[in-house]
Amino acid sequence: QLQLQESGPGLVKPSETLSLTCTVSGGSISSTTYYWGWIRQPPGKGLEWIGSIYYSGSTYYGPSLKSRVTISVDTSKNQFSLKLSSVTATDTAVYYCARRIWSGYPFDNWGQGTLVTVSS
Amino acid sequence: EIVLTQSPGTLSLSPGERATLSCRASQSVFATYLAWYQQKPGQAPRLLIYGASSRATGIPDRFSGSGSGTDFTLTISRLEPEDFAVYYCQQYDSSPALTFGGGTKVEIK
Numbered sequence: 001q002l003q004l005q006e007s008g009p010g011l012v013k014p015s016e017t018l019s020l021t022c023t024v025s026g027g028s029i030s031s032t033t034y035y036w037g038w039i040r041q042p043p044g045k046g047l048e049w050i051g052s053i054y055y056s057g058s059t060y061y062g063p064s065l066k067s068r069v070t071i072s073v074d075t076s077k078n079q080f081s082l083k084l085s086s087v088t089a090t091d092t093a094v095y096y097c098a099r100r101i102w103s104g105y106p107f108d109n110w111g112q113g114t115l116v117t118v119s120s
Numbered sequence: 121e122i123v124l125t126q127s128p129g130t131l132s133l134s135p136g137e138r139a140t141l142s143c144r145a146s147q148s149v150f151a152t153y154l155a156w157y158q159q160k161p162g163q164a165p166r167l168l169i170y171g172a173s174s175r176a177t178g179i180p181d182r183f184s185g186s187g188s189g190t191d192f193t194l195t196i197s198r199l200e201p202e203d204f205a206v207y208y209c210q211q212y213d214s215s216p217a218l219t220f221g222g223g224t225k226v227e228i229k
Contacts, residue, residue, distance in 0.1 A: 037218075047157075047165065047208055049218040062217060063121060096164055106155035106212045108176065110164035 002027040004111035018084040022097030035100040040093040124221035132229040139196040143209035
């Protein structure tokens with residue numbers, strides 16, 4: 001059974017870069033139809049799609065964060081990563097990684113999420 | 121970018137009652153690429169419905185989805201205690217920008 005697990009610092013200082021990794025187990029990140037994504041949820045609020053990556057490295061970013069986001073994939077480690085630069089308190093959220101089995105299907109498998117707090 | 125508006129914001133119902141949740145899109149959703157998720161406190165969202173009306177694996181048949189174009193509905197025929205949660209719609213149109221609705225909370229009356 002495919003599982004996803006987010007990891008990274010739970011506390012990031014304002015103006016610094018938030019870095020998270022999603023480790024995929026029980027399956028290959030290199031499947032030719034899978035898309036991998038990051039979604040976040042500020043405390044008490046709704047879901048926001050951050051961006052997605054295909055195993056080949058093609059990336060798609062949401063318009064509101066596009067200028068600050070980089071998503072990459074490391075097939076040798078079966079991982080993909082998120083970097084969000086110049087963070088502020090409004091970037092405090094639970095960050096989820098998730099999988100889509102193909103472009104015409106939604107996120108069907110999610111990590112448990114990790115809370116990242118932006119504070120000095 | 122397609123904006124999704126969910127209504128109502130909160131639905132207060134009793135177990136056994138029928139729940140009807142609405143999701144309206146700012147423009148037509150390509151090929152009914154519309155999904156519904158359920159989220160309980162402290163948990164990741166769980167996929168319920170994809171393609172506007174197809175149930176995901178393991179989802180009970182009391183959950184059903186309908187709609188096309190810009191208007192979509194999630195119906196829970198008879199609420200079970202475990203169904204009280206927040207529900208989100210999401211469009212995964214062929215355009216790269218995926219969006220979620222703001223959510224509807226189904227609470228116990």
